[in-house]
Amino acid sequence: MSTTRLALRRAGIGTVLAAAAVLTAAGVASAHVTVHPESYAKGATDGVLSFRVPNEEDTASTTKVQVFLPTDHPVLGVLVHPQDGWTAKVTTTKLKTPVKTDDGTITDAVSEITWTGGKIGAGQYEDFDVAFGQLPDGADQLAFKTLQTYSDGRTVRWIEEAAAGADEPENPAPVLKLTAAADDTTSAAASGSGSDSTADTKSTAQASADASDSTARGLGVAGLVVGVLGLAAAVFAVVRTRSTRS
Numbered sequence: 653m654s655t656t657r658l659a660l661r662r663a664g665i666g667t668v669l670a671a672a673a674v675l676t677a678a679g680v681a682s683a684h685v686t687v688h689p690e691s692y693a694k695g696a697t698d699g700v701l702s703f704r705v706p707n708e709e710d711t712a713s714t715t716k717v718q719v720f721l722p723t724d725h726p727v728l729g730v731l732v733h734p735q736d737g738w739t740a741k742v743t744t745t746k747l748k749t750p751v752k753t754d755d756g757t758i759t760d761a762v763s764e765i766t767w768t769g770g771k772i773g774a775g776q777y778e779d780f781d782v783a784f785g786q787l788p789d790g791a792d793q794l795a796f797k798t799l800q801t802y803s804d805g806r807t808v809r810w811i812e813e814a815a816a817g818a819d820e821p822e823n824p825a826p827v828l829k830l831t832a833a834a835d836d837t838t839s840a841a842a843s844g845s846g847s848d849s850t851a852d853t854k855s856t857a858q859a860s861a862d863a864s865d866s867t868a869r870g871l872g873v874a875g876l877v878v879g880v881l882g883l884a885a886a887v888f889a890v891v892r893t894r895s896t897r898s
Contacts, residue, residue, distance in 0.1 A: 683708050685798045685810045687826035688779075693833040695789035700733075703826060706777040709802050714772035716801035717780060719765045719826075722794055723747060726761035729785020735778070738770035753786065771803075787830065795825045 688702045707714045721727050723745050732740045745763035752758075765782065772778045788794070797811040812821035 684824055685800060685826050687796055687828050691829040691831055692787055694787065694791075694830045695833075696787045697785060699784055699787070701782045701784065701828065703780045703782070703796070703798070704777055705772060705780065705798075705800060707772040707774055708808070709804070709806070710774050712802040712804040712806065713774070714778075714800055715768065715770070715803050716799075717767045717778075718799040718801075719780070719782075720797045721762055721764065722796075723761060723763050725788035725791040725794060726751060726758075727784050727787060727794070728753065728758055728761060729783075730762040730765075731783040732765060733781035733783065735767060735770065735780060738767045738778075738780075741766045741768070751788075789830075792830055794828045794830065796828070797825045 683706050685706070686704050688704060692699060703717075703719055705714060705717050721730070726747060728751065730742070732742060734740075742762055743764040743766070744760045746760050747758070750757045750759045751761075765780075767780060770778070795813050797809075800808045800810065802808075808823065810823050811825050812823050813825055813827070814820055
């Protein structure tokens with residue numbers, strides 16, 4: 653095999669590997685179970701949380717989704733939006749520390765929501781909407797540990813929480829950040845009244861999802877560009893070497 657062909661072949665392999673690595677990383681990052689919007693104001697009232705569940709399997713469907721709500725900082729007044737093809741089971745738990753509100757003292761809160769009966773096929777996702785009456789004001793974030801069960805019996809446990817300053821874990825739990833009201837324009841729009849509040853929140857969630865998809869595509873394009881530049885550099889080096897020898 654000539655020196656030219658060998659150099660080009662090595663450069664081509666490097667291009668493919670670089671692009672594949674970037675595309676794979678982008679695909680994995682976008683396949684996690686997530687909650688939308690990503691943040692709300694502490695103590696926000698009358699809003700909606702949307703849990704997005706993508707199907708990661710090529711040969712199995714998602715048939716069961718379990719979302720666990722924290723009880724140390726409970727979400728109050730939870731209501732589940734009807735989901736076509738799915739049946740929701742809501743489990744409540746007695747709180748160790750009752751929560752005092754303007755409407756009285758709350759002693760019980762929802763601790764788990766389980767959806768069954770439906771199906772999320774390969775290459776698809778489902779949004780499970782949950783309305784709330786009030787979010788806690790004594791925490792900086794809420795983790796919603798989630799179990800995703802497939803038709804082949806496999807269960808993915810989205811329950812890991814990242815430590816401060818650490819990399820994202822392999823199976824991260826959906827996390828909702830709680831911010832000061834003055835700093836959170838998303839929650840200001842989402843905590844309005846009536847149907848306008850729900851529409852605004854859904855729009856914010858869609859915008860967040862579109863941004864995530866754009867980021868993944870951007871990373872893929874960047875990987876391909878880097879690979880092409882590497883190939884061009886290799887070709888230039890070979891041509892220059894041959895010219896020098898001549």
